[in-house]
Amino acid sequence: MSLEQPNNPLHGIKLAIIVEELYNKYGWQELGEMVNLNCFRNNPTIKSSLKFLRRTPWAREKVEKLYLKTIAK
Template sequence: MTTTKAKDPLEGVTLETLLTELVANFGWKHLAKEVPVRCFMFDSTIKSSLKFLRQTPWARTKVESIYRAWKLEPPKGKVLFPS
């Protein structure tokens, strides 16, 4: 019996790639709404955000869950980041 398991979207993806893709697709403003941290709200850069996320497990987990939800394609009509 073979079980089909969906591939984890985080497999093989660096934190920098993950963050860059989220910013390119949703922008800093939407990330700041979902994860209200200074590095997303003020003078946002990939470098400062990576430093923060690497030192703050709860924030990294939240960002990774946003990425997973986006990559696993939510059902049609569901908005990940409402305006």
Template sequence: MTAAPSRDPLHGVTLEQIVVRLAEHYGWDGLARRVPVRCFQLDPSVSSSLKFLRKTPWARAKVEGLYLALVRDERET
């Protein structure tokens, strides 16, 4: 018997992949406007963002929500 595939859109997607995808799509400035945290506003990098997001659940939830909205919008177009 095989397991059903996960319906969770975040399944198998790392936090690094999420940050990179959002930074490529919105740019760091656009990302900082949508999620106003210092790691996106001042000298942003994937590394500094990952450190902050792993320690800050509310910011990680916002970033994941933004990623889910992006994925949903791309599927609809």
């Protein structure tokens, strides 16, 4: 049984895709300035950023909000 989420614009989008698209658009330096997370400022990689964001709900929320703001443009 699949549950539809019509009010969730992030439904079906993996965190890895979100981080990769933001990195491709902004780069680590600008991304670190926009979100102000150490996972984007100190020796950043996609893998380490995903590990941090999966364990830290408040940081993931910030990144998801930036993604929504970015795709709305």
